[in-house]
Amino acid sequence: MMGCEGWSLLWLACLVSSFLQNCAVRVTVRESSVEVVRGDSVTLPCTFFTMMPLYRLSIIWTLTPVSDPASPMQVIVYDHGQVIESPSFMGRVGFTGMPWSADVVLNDTRMSDAGVFRCVVSNPPETGDPGIGELSLTVLAPPSLPVCLWEGDTDAGGSVKLSCMALEGFPSPQMIWEKLEPDQINLPVNMDGEKTGSVQIANFSAQNSGLYRCSVSNLLGTQHCYINLSVYIHPDNSPGILQGVLLSLSMALLLLALIVLVLWLHRSAQESKWINSREEEECYNEIKYTPTLIKRSFV
Structure with missing residues (x-):
């Protein structure tokens, strides 16, 4: 008959075996x-x-x-x-x-x-x-060097869109557009996703001409790219300018006609002088070579 000590050892062995099997x-x-x-x-x-x-x-x-x-x-x-x-x-x-x-x-x-x-x-x-x-x-990762692009019409009164794109950077970089000249001005940015920010400029004028900068930054650094824009103003086609052009053209044509007339008169005078010289020479030759009349004697 097993004593209490034996039962305790058996119970402990079973417990250890069960623990090892399920651990x-x-x-x-x-x-x-x-x-x-x-x-x-x-x-x-x-x-x-x-x-x-x-x-x-x-x-x-x-x-x-x-x-x-x-x-x-x-x-x-x-x-x-x-x-x-x-x-x-x-x-x-x-x-x-x-x-x-x-x-x-x-x-x-x-x-x-x-x-x-x-x-x-x-x-x-x-x-x-x-x-x-x-x-x-x-x-x-710090921002990669951004790419600045522009599209639109830089004629006076046109519309221009500036875009800035950074392919890498984490956390996602913040984008800022600025006009640097003549004064530094921050521009409102429209985010086209996490990597591209754009600025829209309507009714483009001479005041919008200048140097623009896009800055992309996160906690690891900042990178920049630039765009230089200039407004194009069409020449004014007013009646006064048109009349001036027509007057200049008329004067040029008149001057050309006078030059042609002078040249023609000069050439005509030269030809007339040459003809008169030829006539005089022919008359002289006629007189010089006229046969001598032979006198006849009558007995």
């Missing part, structure tokens, strides 16, 4: 969100606790990118002592404290790295569900 790896993420400047390195923290030896430890890091939430991807895997890096992260990611820690360091961060990272840890023969930890990574 699971516990995962803790020290920070739920992490920020990094694009190009810098960042540590993604993940610690775990297990009751079993680490012979069959498995750790899988995955990423659900902000740019494509429907396409999660594998980042790095530790399985049975071997480390496998995803081709998209080859040479940029690595474990820092294996096998006692699941922390990884991510180097040369890119905008595409932003998203939700998951750390999944399992350690057979523990039969419970794998331990899972999540954290979000935000990648910060």
